[in-house]
Amino acid sequence: MNYEVVIGLEVHVQLTTRTKIFCGCSTAFGQPPNSQTCPVCLGLPGALPVLNYQAVEYAIRTGLATNCSIAPQSVFARKNYFYPDLPKGYQISQFELPTCRHGWLDIEGEWGVKRIGITRIHMEEDAGKLVHGEAPGSSQSSFVDLNRAGTPLLEVVSEPDLRSADEAVAYLKKLHQIVVYLGVCDGNMEEGSFRCDANVSLRPVGQQEFGTRAEIKNVNSFRFVKQAIEYEIERQADVLDAGGKVVQETRLFDAQTGMTRSMRGKEEAHDYRYFPDPDLVPLEIDAAWIEAERAQLPELPDARRQRYQAELGLSAYDAEVLTAERAMAEYFEAGVALLPTQPKAVANWVMGDLTRKLNDSGQTLAESPVTPELLTGMLRLIEAGTISGKIAKTVFDEMWATGHEAARIVEEKGLVQVSDTGAIEAIVDEVLAAGAAQVEQYRGGNEKVFGFFVGQVMKASKGKANPALVNELLKRKLSGE
Amino acid sequence: MSLFELTLQDLRTGLDRREFSSAEATRAFLDRIAATDPQLNAFITVCAEQALAEAAAADRRLAAGDAAPLTGIPLAMKDIFNTAGVRTTCASKILADYVSPYDATAFARVKAQGAVLLGKVNMDEFAMGSSNENSAFGAVRNPWDTACVPGGSSGGSAACVAARQAPAALGTDTGGSIRQPAAHCGVVGLKPTYGRVSRFGVIAYASSLDQVGPVTIDVRDCALLLQAIAGHDPLDSTSVDTPVPDYAAALRTGLEGVRIGLPKEYFGEGLDTDVRRAVEQAVATCRDLGAEIREVSLPHTGYAVACYYLIATAEASSNLARYDSVRFGHRTAAAGNLIETYSRSRDEGFGAEVKRRIMLGTYALSSGYYDAYYLKAQKVRTLIRQDFLDAFETVDVILGPVAPTPAFRLNEKTADPLQMYLSDIFTIPVNLAGTCALSLPCGFSGSGLPIGLQLIGKPFAESDLLHVAYAFEQATEWHKRRAAI
Secondary structure: OOEEEEEEEEEEEEOOOOEOOOOOOEOOOOOOOOOOOOOOOOOOOOOOOOOOHHHHHHHHHHHHHOOOEEOOEEOEEEEEOOOOOOOOOEEEEEOOOOOEEEEEEEEEEOOEEEEEEEEEEEEEEOOOEEEEOOOOOOOOOEEEEOOOOOOEEEEEEEOOOEOOHHHHHHHHHHHHHHHHHHOOOOOOOOOOOEEEEEEEEEEEOOOOOOOOOEEEEEEOOHHHHHHHHHHHHHHHHHHHHOOOOOOOEEEEEEOOOOEEEEEEEHHHOOOOOOEEOOOOOOEEOOHHHHHHHHHHOOOOHHHHHHHHHHHHOOOHHHHHHHHOOHHHHHHHHHHHHHOOOOHHHHHHHHHHHHHHHHHHHOOOHHHOOOOHHHHHHHHHHHHOOOOOHHHHHHHHHHHHHHOOOHHHHHHHHOOOOEOOHHHHHHHHHHHHHHOHHHHHHHHOOOHHHHHHHHHHHHHHOOOOEOHHHHHHHHHHHHOOO | OOHHHOOHHHHHHHHHOOOOOHHHHHHHHHHHHHHHHHHHOOEEEEOHHHHHHHHHHHHHHHHOOOOOOOOOOEEEEEOOEOEOOEEOOOOOHHHOOOEOOOOOHHHHHHHHOOOEEEEEEOOOHHHOOOOOOOOOOOOOOEOOEOOEOOOOOOHHHHHHHHOOOOOEEEEEEOOOOOHHHHHHHOOEEEEOOOOOEOOOOEOOOOOOOOEEEEEEOOHHHHHHHHHHHEOOOOOOOOOOOOOOOOHHHHOOOOOOOOEEEEEHHHHOOOOOHHHHHHHHHHHHHHHHOOOEEEEEOOOOHHHHHHHHHHHHHHHHHHHHHHOOOOOOOOOOOOOOOHHHHHHHHHHHHOOHHHHHHHHHHHHHHOOOOOHHHHHHHHHHHHHHHHHHHHHOOOOOEEEEEOOOOOOOEOOOOOOOHHHHHHOOOOOHHHHHHOOEEEEEEEEEOOOOOEEEEEEEEOOOOHHHHHHHHHHHHHHOOHHHOOOOO
């Protein structure tokens, strides 16, 4: 049978606040177990939570960036369940009154542009971590590390608007891009800073009501999300085709096998007994606060992309690449600000040589020895005809290595372009004399050998000959002076 | 007069005049505890050595001329307050050996003034009870008649002050847990307005109802101790940042211009005749002092107990989830897996009443029952609060009994939880409304048991209560009678 796939995603976004959501403990990753804890995040008797307002600021910004409305009053609720990594026996979350609601994101792909609804974004605290049997001779033991307990999270819940694994991945990438752009999340999926649960169901094409869904837990890369959803679609289709029924359950994705397996069924589902946390007062967010956060928002990737095309004349592809990361977009814009006449040249160098160098060295843009000032300084030399594009590659490498200005490198290394017709003509003559056979070929109609002559001239001039002059002189001389 | 017979104010005066040292006073109370506690069982932990060291430090501070109002004053703390280095049991087996790494704010404040911690006093386990019979450390006896209960849950706090084992104590009041034992033991107990005193470090029973307050010999001491603990605490989001008045300034005689309301619902059937007589006599005294007496109505009073036992138990079921034996507290010796570890540790660690309330609260919050129980109870709570706000439109203070009867006998009500719950019928509405109320002695029953008078004030109007209570106290002799022990 033909099925329509229905997917909704719940994404956990770990916020980059310096301290935890309800106490003053550090959120730094990778510290010795339980070294970043206090009576509050240990859940000791009598300890009380106090809300970290930076987490609220980040929630508001995320809500605004995803077109949500910000609730004037939201309420923290307790989600009750027992687990050793949950110190209080409940997680402080939001239930009936989340901070952000009714948002959306547009995703683009082979399906065109599609609007995906965001049901809600709520704030909550993370749990701790269990470490099983890592101490010597204690394979039967489990250890509790509560450093992570109380780390602020946003849970972003989408509407069941996604219709394929590819759409799901596009949505995730978009959301990931936004939270990283906002600086509210470091986006590190391996460390779990951005993780996703997927609700997947199938229904016969044309049917209105949703099929029974399975929830796939904690998939921590874009590739795994695609794999997990595709596997799940196939599994459910097989069940339905065989006349069976999909069971409502929670399933775990196994990255080793690429399959999902049942974790717990509906009958084992928790009754979380949510109720408003009496230790916290309702969170009031007024219009002035919302506007203050709106003022903190950077220009988001979609708006930037459109502006690059409309105002800077870049191609859709270039605009996409340059806006993918906020740091690159900001680097590019700094370059354009310094050299407003040449956005395309700045774009080419940022996307080309600069990106290559960064990839090779594993450095970030912030660490790049070639600053927008250095890069545009070099582009000015090209514009002025002082160096050729080819020489510029050498200059760029030298700038990367030394951090020196292009002009200084050009001068020290004697890389100034030769535009002296007489000097170039002498070289051209030498090359033509040495390549009599190729001259014959060219004149016999094989114009491909023209490139050979250009190469020879450039080589003989150590790359400094003005390429336009070389072309002109060669053409004239080969066509019989 | 022995040192242990002095009020907090007298101790202050004596210390300031160097009539005795804090060490001498502390020694007197420790001796009194040693002499009387085998009969009363008011203390779970006595901090003899540490108390004498603190007293010596307080004496040095006094000598240096650096005394605060509580410097050198011995105090007892209900064993629900976290006290760094001194075990905090909450009268439960599950915390029998628990030592907190930090101080509760209310305790930290009296400690910072140089108060001396005599010890941690007994209570109903996790503050759940009205008789102090629900303690893993044994029942507390009433100093006026050891066959009777002292009331609960702050039974130890009230009994130790009544028996002069301590000049004052701090307790907590969730549904009457300061006022009812204060009434049964013939001492003064105040439940401040919710948010007036920090709850930080107080082991939670029902977070939206719990409030810290003083238990003292007389009203002046009540004002003195309240002054020390009241005020905003950034560590408690529900503590309120409003200015703390000078409570001593409220201690005025005469009640001219004060409008006192008598809620008709508090004088209906089921009110013990001795209690009714004593309270009516108190009304007459207030009238004689110049107060205007009016009848008021609190129409939703009858729903308060039911409402309380949904909200309080719901919150408790969640608050007590942290006692899972993973990080602290009693852990069973016999468990093969995680679930067994949880269930057996909790089964062995919690007493019957605590388990009953956890189950009630879990049920009230369960999917499918939430709206009918918890949510409905919250709506009723709003109505009850509105009852008080309406009444306060026409009166300044509401007056009534604290409890329907004087102290009952041990085991008299243990078999019937509902009867036990009804002993808090006049105190519970105040917690639901979030306002303040004070209990003070207003007479004795035919069998010589103390009877308490309850004064209920507007939110954050503790000064009104202290004024009326002080004027009444000055006009009567009830607070001067001492338990025989």
